[in-house]
Amino acid sequence: MSNFQFTRRGLIKAAAATGAGLAMPTIISPAFAQNQAGYTNAPAGGTVTLGFNVPQSGPYADEGADELRAYELAVEHLNGGGDGGMMNTFSSKALKGNGILGKKVEFVTGDTQTKSDAARASAKSMIEKDGAIMITGGSSSGVAVAVQALCQDAGVIFMAGLTHSNDTTGKDKRANGFRHFFNSYMSGAALAPVLEKMYGSDRKAYHLTADYNWGYTTEEAIKSSTEAIGWETVNTVKTPLTQTDFSSYIAPVLQSGADVLVLNHYGGNMVNSLTNAVQFGLREKQVNGKNFEIVVPLYSRLMAKGAGANVKGIFGSTNWHWSLTDEGSKAFVKSFGEKYGFPPSQAAHTVYCQTLLYADAAERAGTFNPCGIVEALEGYEFDGLGNGKTLYRAEDHQCFKDVLVVKGKENPTSEFDLLEVVEVTPVDQVTYAPDHPQFAGGNLGQCNPGA
Amino acid sequence: MDAIILQILNGLDKGSAYALIALGLTLIFGTLGVVNFAHGALFMLGAFCAVTLSRLLTLSHTVIDETKTDFLGNPLKVDMPYVNDIFGPEIGSTIIDWSVPLSILFAIPVMILIGVIMERGLIKHFYKRPHADQILVTFGLAIVLQEIVKYYFGANPIPTPAPDVFRGSFDFGAAVGMDPNVIIYPYWRLIYFAFATVIIGAVFAFLRFTTFGMVVRAGMADRETVGLLGINIDKRFTIMFGIAAAVAGVAGVMYTPINSPNYHMGMDFLVLSFVVVVVGGMGSLPGAVLAGFVLGILESLASMSAVIDLIPGINQVIIYMVAILILLTRPRGLMGRKGVMEE
Numbered sequence: 001m002s003n004f005q006f007t008r009r010g011l012i013k014a015a016a017a018t019g020a021g022l023a024m025p026t027i028i029s030p031a032f033a034q035n036q037a038g039y040t041n042a043p044a045g046g047t048v049t050l051g052f053n054v055p056q057s058g059p060y061a062d063e064g065a066d067e068l069r070a071y072e073l074a075v076e077h078l079n080g081g082g083d084g085g086m087m088n089t090f091s092s093k094a095l096k097g098n099g100i101l102g103k104k105v106e107f108v109t110g111d112t113q114t115k116s117d118a119a120r121a122s123a124k125s126m127i128e129k130d131g132a133i134m135i136t137g138g139s140s141s142g143v144a145v146a147v148q149a150l151c152q153d154a155g156v157i158f159m160a161g162l163t164h165s166n167d168t169t170g171k172d173k174r175a176n177g178f179r180h181f182f183n184s185y186m187s188g189a190a191l192a193p194v195l196e197k198m199y200g201s202d203r204k205a206y207h208l209t210a211d212y213n214w215g216y217t218t219e220e221a222i223k224s225s226t227e228a229i230g231w232e233t234v235n236t237v238k239t240p241l242t243q244t245d246f247s248s249y250i251a252p253v254l255q256s257g258a259d260v261l262v263l264n265h266y267g268g269n270m271v272n273s274l275t276n277a278v279q280f281g282l283r284e285k286q287v288n289g290k291n292f293e294i295v296v297p298l299y300s301r302l303m304a305k306g307a308g309a310n311v312k313g314i315f316g317s318t319n320w321h322w323s324l325t326d327e328g329s330k331a332f333v334k335s336f337g338e339k340y341g342f343p344p345s346q347a348a349h350t351v352y353c354q355t356l357l358y359a360d361a362a363e364r365a366g367t368f369n370p371c372g373i374v375e376a377l378e379g380y381e382f383d384g385l386g387n388g389k390t391l392y393r394a395e396d397h398q399c400f401k402d403v404l405v406v407k408g409k410e411n412p413t414s415e416f417d418l419l420e421v422v423e424v425t426p427v428d429q430v431t432y433a434p435d436h437p438q439f440a441g442g443n444l445g446q447c448n449p450g451a
Numbered sequence: 452m453d454a455i456i457l458q459i460l461n462g463l464d465k466g467s468a469y470a471l472i473a474l475g476l477t478l479i480f481g482t483l484g485v486v487n488f489a490h491g492a493l494f495m496l497g498a499f500c501a502v503t504l505s506r507l508l509t510l511s512h513t514v515i516d517e518t519k520t521d522f523l524g525n526p527l528k529v530d531m532p533y534v535n536d537i538f539g540p541e542i543g544s545t546i547i548d549w550s551v552p553l554s555i556l557f558a559i560p561v562m563i564l565i566g567v568i569m570e571r572g573l574i575k576h577f578y579k580r581p582h583a584d585q586i587l588v589t590f591g592l593a594i595v596l597q598e599i600v601k602y603y604f605g606a607n608p609i610p611t612p613a614p615d616v617f618r619g620s621f622d623f624g625a626a627v628g629m630d631p632n633v634i635i636y637p638y639w640r641l642i643y644f645a646f647a648t649v650i651i652g653a654v655f656a657f658l659r660f661t662t663f664g665m666v667v668r669a670g671m672a673d674r675e676t677v678g679l680l681g682i683n684i685d686k687r688f689t690i691m692f693g694i695a696a697a698v699a700g701v702a703g704v705m706y707t708p709i710n711s712p713n714y715h716m717g718m719d720f721l722v723l724s725f726v727v728v729v730v731g732g733m734g735s736l737p738g739a740v741l742a743g744f745v746l747g748i749l750e751s752l753a754s755m756s757a758v759i760d761l762i763p764g765i766n767q768v769i770i771y772m773v774a775i776l777i778l779l780t781r782p783r784g785l786m787g788r789k790g791v792m793e794e
Contacts, residue, residue, distance in 0.1 A: 059715060061606035237756050240767045244710055244719045245465060247640070248754035251457045254632045271608045272710045279637040279709070281620035287632065306711050308610025322522060333522060343522045413519060413527060 039369045040155035040450025041131045048103040048368065050075070050355065051132030053123050053147060054161065056111040059268050060139040063302050063347045067137055067161055068109060069340055070348035074355035077335070078105045085335040086356060089328040089384035094363035101362055112138055116146035123147045127154050133368050134159060136354050139347065141165030141214040148177035155450020157370050159354035162347050164266075164298050166217040169398035170439035175447040176370055178377055178397045180354050182430070184218040185438050187297045187317040188225035190403040190425035194315060199260065199293055201230035206258035208249055208273060210265050211238040218264040220438060222297050226262075234258040239269070246273040250280050259287040262295045270296060271306035278310040299406055301345050304418040311408030311418060318404050320349040320386055321421055328386040343416050353385045357392075374447040389427065395434035396444065403430050453624070453633045458751040460623075464640045466747025467647030471702035472720055473727040473739035474651060475695035481671045481734040482688040485574055486582055488590040491721030492597060493696045496565060497703025498712035499600055500558035502609050505550040508534055549614045551708055558700045566696025570689050593717065601714040608711035613639040617708075639708050646705050650698060651740055657694075658736070667691055671734070726774045732787020742785055746770050 043049070052071045055064035076082045080097035087095050099105050108130040110122025119138065126132040135151050136159035138144050144163035151158035152174040160168060160179040164187070169179050195203075205226055209219040215238070223233050234256050239249050250273070253261055261282060265273045277283075277294055285292040299316035322333045322343035332352060336344040344352075358373065361380070365372035378394035387401035406419040432439070472494055479487045511530035519527035535543035546553070573592065577585045612618070617638045624633035658664035670677045670684040677684050703712070710716070727746055731738030752758065753769040777784060 057601075057606075059606055059713070061601070235756060237759070242719070244716065247464065247637075248458055248461045248751040251461055251635075252454055252755065254635065255454060255457070268608060268713065268715075275610070275711060276709070279618070279620070279639065280635060281618075281637065284619060285632055285635075302607060306608035306610060306713075308612060308711070310610070337523045414521065416522065 050107045051126035051135040053110040054137040055114045058113045063139045066345045066348045067351045070352040091383040100359045119143040137161040145172040152176045155448045165214040169396045171442035180399045184221040186430040188221035189430045192225035194405045196229040203231045204234045204258045205260045207236040207262045246276040314408045319346045328384045371447040462748025462751035466744035470740045470743025472724040475699040477739040478695040482691045489593040491717030492593040493699040494703040495717030497700030501554035501704045501707045504554040504557045554704045562697040562700030563693040566693035570692040597714045608713040610711045611707035613708035732784030735786040738786030
């Protein structure tokens with residue numbers, strides 16, 4: 001070994017330099033583009049630019065790709081192309097298929113990488129360089145909260161993509177931001193009655209929770225709603241977000257005397273923890289004289305695909321599913337399916353709705369001014385976008401609609417046919433007061449038009 | 452007590468993966484003196500050998516099933532694997548079911564080839580460059596490899612299950628007369644541990660009992676002298692690079708049923724494996740294996756909720772704390788040779 005000019009210090013220095021280079025956040029300047037129209041990025045010519053900020057790289061890239069497909073479809077429909085999709089079933093008839101307010105819709109895209117700093121940098125670039133009037137998309141609550149705050153300061157509207165944490169419309173709510181997706185509280189409220197019906201009220205639950213914001217709010221929501229039906233919470237354990245092998249967290253579950261395992265995990269965490277739990281044979285075990293059960297509070301079809309056959313028979317909740325048979329869902333599945341050859345995911349549905357809702361609000365308000373859009377969306381009730389009657393509540397800009405309780409399908413007919421809808425929980429059952437403790441703190445503030 | 456036994460079992464399994472990757476890293480460092488940041492990517496490529504073979508085995512032609520409809524209301528297209536046509540449905544589905552173990556046969560030649568190409572094509576040009584350059588080029592290579600995999604296979608994890616007979620878990624507690632369900636362990640993880648032991652044993656035996664191995668060991672000790680004896684040590688070291696790649700590759704293949712593989716899995720293991728190598732002693736093969744198992748077990752024990760309650764966050768930092776402790780008190784690592792890494 002004597003011929004190697006290699007020192008420990010040298011190795012550590014080189015490794016630290018490599019790491020620091022990779023971790024360096026994008027440095028962004030504070031100035032935003034403004035103009036004379038009284039609000040940021042007022043469209044001047046015959047076009048209006050929307051900014052689609054989705055994960056194009058990183059672990060949620062597949063979800064981001066599905067979001068982009070839906071955005072492109074929405075833009076096509078807004079500009080009068082294709083079969084019009086859900087514009088035909090939407091209860092508001094303000095959209096004419098001639099763009100928004102007569103301006104042709106164009107779009108730019110950014111890559112959030114599912115990192116808050118990268119997402120802010122790409123949103124900022126779309127607002128400053130490309131003149132985006134609205135930012136939408138994303139697949140993480142951390143990103144949604146960060147980009148929502150940026151949009152509030154910049155004076156543009158933020159239409160959130162996938163974000164399930166209570167905080168997005170709770171303590172981190174902003175006047176310029178709106179969420180079409182459901183949240184942790186709603187998952188708990190929708191799941192608990194179904195779990196009681198299926199597994200009874202005498203159960204002992206063990207929670208494994210991803211150690212970040214979304215994990216905490218989901219654990220709190222599921223814990224309080226299952227305790228309300230008589231379940232006991234035996235233990236709650238936080239697992240690092242970077243964990244890939246969950247065996248050391250799953251192995252002690254049976255010893256704890258628990259007979260239900262709740263996996264407050266999403267994405268790769270969910271795929272791995274569920275796969276590990278099934279490997280340990282938990283679902284074949286009998287504890288306290290009952291079959292051991294696993295619950296996944298937030299399901300996504302794209303993630304269920306990663307877990308394969310392990311999802312069979314496991315309950316969870318989801319925002320929307322392509323097998324719904326209302327007119328809006330059917331129209332969307334048809335246009336998306338014919339264009340791309342497979343059914344859309346809940347991510348695709350959410351962002352398609354967000355784009356239509358923004359465009360519709362601008363039409364109804366007669367302006368792109370964010371304060372006009374906010375006024376048009378606050379307290380707005382509509383139907384025909386796939387989840388029945390829906391309300392955008394003025395107090396917190398959260399969307400209230402029916403929530404789906406789903407189960408991993410026993411005999412799937414295709415790789416898209418992984419979940420079946422067990423119950424459509426009516427909106428009243430998942431509605432809460434704006435000052436509910438799980439949403440405490442935070443201030444919506446005033447809409448900010450920017451310039 | 453039961454909980455501790457259970458976590459030790461768990462640790463052995465985690466340690467198996469760490470040890471296999473660290474063994475390959477140490478082989479490369481010991482022979483070529485290169486710190487190979489692309490080694491995690493080799494583990495990932497191995498896992499994707501399993502995915503590729505499983506895709507090859509399930510290559511299908513479509514059959515229209517008139518009795519069912521797809522999501523648009525058209526007749527359902529069902530994929531019918533060619534393997535079923537050739538061998539009949541029963542043998543066909545058994546072959547598909549056993550795709551992960553079969554992948555080992557597929558992965559070994561593929562990984563040796565990838566290893567040799569990597570060494571001859573890129574890394575050999577960096578032997579005389581500073582270590583910082585070597586780290587940057589191998590790290591860059593790792594990113595390129597994972598982006599290529601992501602391009603072809605997508606970002607989502609791909610389920611690659613173990614054969615049906617190995618699903619479920621073995622009840623150790625019940626086997627030794629304790630209460631059932633107290634100490635259970637999945638069959639496939641037991642197989643992984645046994646497999647790792649065999650591979651590690653085979654690598655050691657190869658180095659110890661073959662002439663080739665003897666020359667390589669001599670080259671690791673004093674490359675110059677071996678060269679002066681007229682032996683082409685570079686060629687042998689290239690082959691060792693291929694073998695190290697194959698070890699990482701089969702470790703990846705066998706790991707696929709434990710966690711569905713994704714393009715990023717190599718990076719998840721890379722940093723830990725480096726810590727394992729440093730703790731075990733740079734260049735020491737037994738050290739890498741020992742440290743792999745020790746750190747695997749420590750990591751598992753630190754994940755027990757009793758321990759986390761006592762010291763919050765310990766599960767995330769335990770390995771690095773041990774590494775700091777070792778570097779401060781014994782810079783050459785547990786089994787490193789005196790003088791190595793000590794200034």
